[in-house]
Amino acid sequence: xxxxxxxxxxxxxxxxxxxxxxxxxxxxxxxxxxxxxxxxxxxxxxxxxxxxxxxxxxxxxxxxxxxxxxxxxxxxxxxxxxxxxxxxxxxxxxxxxxxxxxxxxxxxxxxxxxxxxxxxxxxxxxxxxxxxxxxxxxxxxxxxxxxxxxxxxxxxxxxxxxxxxxxxxxxxxxxxxxxxxxxxxxxxxxxxxxxxxxxxxxxxxxxxxxxxxxxxxxxxxxxxxxxxxxxxxxxxxxxxxxxxxxxxxxxxxxxxxxxxxxxxxxxxxxxxxxxxxxxxxxxxxxxxxxxxxxxxxxxxxxxxxxxxxxxxxxxxxxxxxxxxxxxxxxxxxxxxxxxxxxxxxxxxxxxxxxxxxxxxxxxxxxxxxxxxxxxxxxxxxxxxxxx
Numbered sequence: 001x002x003x004x005x006x007x008x009x010x011x012x013x014x015x016x017x018x019x020x021x022x023x024x025x026x027x028x029x030x031x032x033x034x035x036x037x038x039x040x041x042x043x044x045x046x047x048x049x050x051x052x053x054x055x056x057x058x059x060x061x062x063x064x065x066x067x068x069x070x071x072x073x074x075x076x077x078x079x080x081x082x083x084x085x086x087x088x089x090x091x092x093x094x095x096x097x098x099x100x101x102x103x104x105x106x107x108x109x110x111x112x113x114x115x116x117x118x119x120x121x122x123x124x125x126x127x128x129x130x131x132x133x134x135x136x137x138x139x140x141x142x143x144x145x146x147x148x149x150x151x152x153x154x155x156x157x158x159x160x161x162x163x164x165x166x167x168x169x170x171x172x173x174x175x176x177x178x179x180x181x182x183x184x185x186x187x188x189x190x191x192x193x194x195x196x197x198x199x200x201x202x203x204x205x206x207x208x209x210x211x212x213x214x215x216x217x218x219x220x221x222x223x224x225x226x227x228x229x230x231x232x233x234x235x236x237x238x239x240x241x242x243x244x245x246x247x248x249x250x251x252x253x254x255x256x257x258x259x260x261x262x263x264x265x266x267x268x269x270x271x272x273x274x275x276x277x278x279x280x281x282x283x284x285x286x287x288x289x290x291x292x293x294x295x296x297x298x299x300x301x302x303x304x305x306x307x308x309x310x311x312x313x314x315x316x317x318x319x320x321x322x323x324x325x326x327x328x329x330x331x332x333x334x335x336x337x338x339x340x341x342x343x344x345x346x347x348x349x350x351x352x353x354x355x356x357x358x359x360x361x362x363x364x365x366x367x368x369x370x371x372x373x374x375x376x377x378x379x380x381x382x383x384x385x386x387x
């Protein structure tokens with residue numbers, strides 16, 4: 001499975017401070033994804049992509065650089081990231097589930113001012129692909145150039161936006177499409193994917209392994225950012241997703257507890273998200289934490305969306321047939337782990353124990369309701385520190 005990262009800040013940041021330099025940067029995750037449980041294919045080496053917005057004088061479309069070269073082995077990525085700044089950045093490292101190795105299959109996908117990434121997979125995609133394609137307007141059908149389920153999900157998102165009365169070709173103002181419009185389009189995309197699957201497997205088949213979807217989406221119009229953490233199941237956890245917000249993203253030169261310099265690899269730096277007041281100048285969203293600071297990261301709850309609007313973070317539940325309003329509702333780590341994903345539960349713990357089964361009802365023995373927000377990545381950080 002893939003890993004992605006989103007940065008949105010009031011000020012521009014050097015891409016290398018997110019993509020290259022941090023000890024557990026997105027580039028490091030391409031070859032050392034320590035929270036990923038698929039040891040049969042431990043690398044995210046099937047290409048990568050970065051997308052970032054430039055000066056408005058150059059137009060509203062983002063600049064995108066993709067390559068099928070593994071991120072850790074691409075000298076052009078280092079050259080680009082060390083000399084490029086932006087206030088809104090998407091980064092993605094890929095491990096194939098659908099589609100072959102090609103530039104067309106690398107994320108993020110772009111149309112006009114819109115950028116889109118996906119971590120996970122659409123359930124029984126081969127069975128629903130024809131239905132999904134026939135449900136699109138011709139403009140979005142012909143837009144697809146690659147062979148991934150993720151790009152078809154992006155085409156479906158564009159179709160949902162179009163059918164809601166917000167054509168992706170529209171000339172946008174300073175507020176973009178608006179975060180509410182983008183969020184509703186993401187929810188409609190998820191709903192239509194679920195409906196296509198029901199048409200194929202029937203209502204009773206939605207709980208089978210092949211038909212369950214892991215839909216961690218990220219989309220932006222250059223102003224607003226919407227991400228989802230979603231699984232089409234009432235009894236399974238979704239793949240992990242974290243966010244961090246603060247007033248500055250800085251190199252951390254010494255360990256706060258010991259006062260000693262942190263032991264890191266040559267050429268890498270330890271970063272920390274600092275917060276000087278209640279406001280936020282920077283928001284990061286990531287499949288895996290980029291730092292080893294436990295208090296920096298908060299989990300996004302399963303089956304919810306995170307909205308970033310002017311550095312304000314809003315989390316909304318996705319209320320559908322897979323939603324439960326019970327905070328102690330038990331979910332299993334088995335399905336996502338079987339797909340090579342790390343999951344986090346409502347107890348704010350990363351469920352990273354060995355999988356004993358992959359059935360929907362296999363509930364982890366570590367599921368305990370409650371827990372403080374600062375515990376969100378306790379176990380994740382310990383896994384990250386292991387060599």
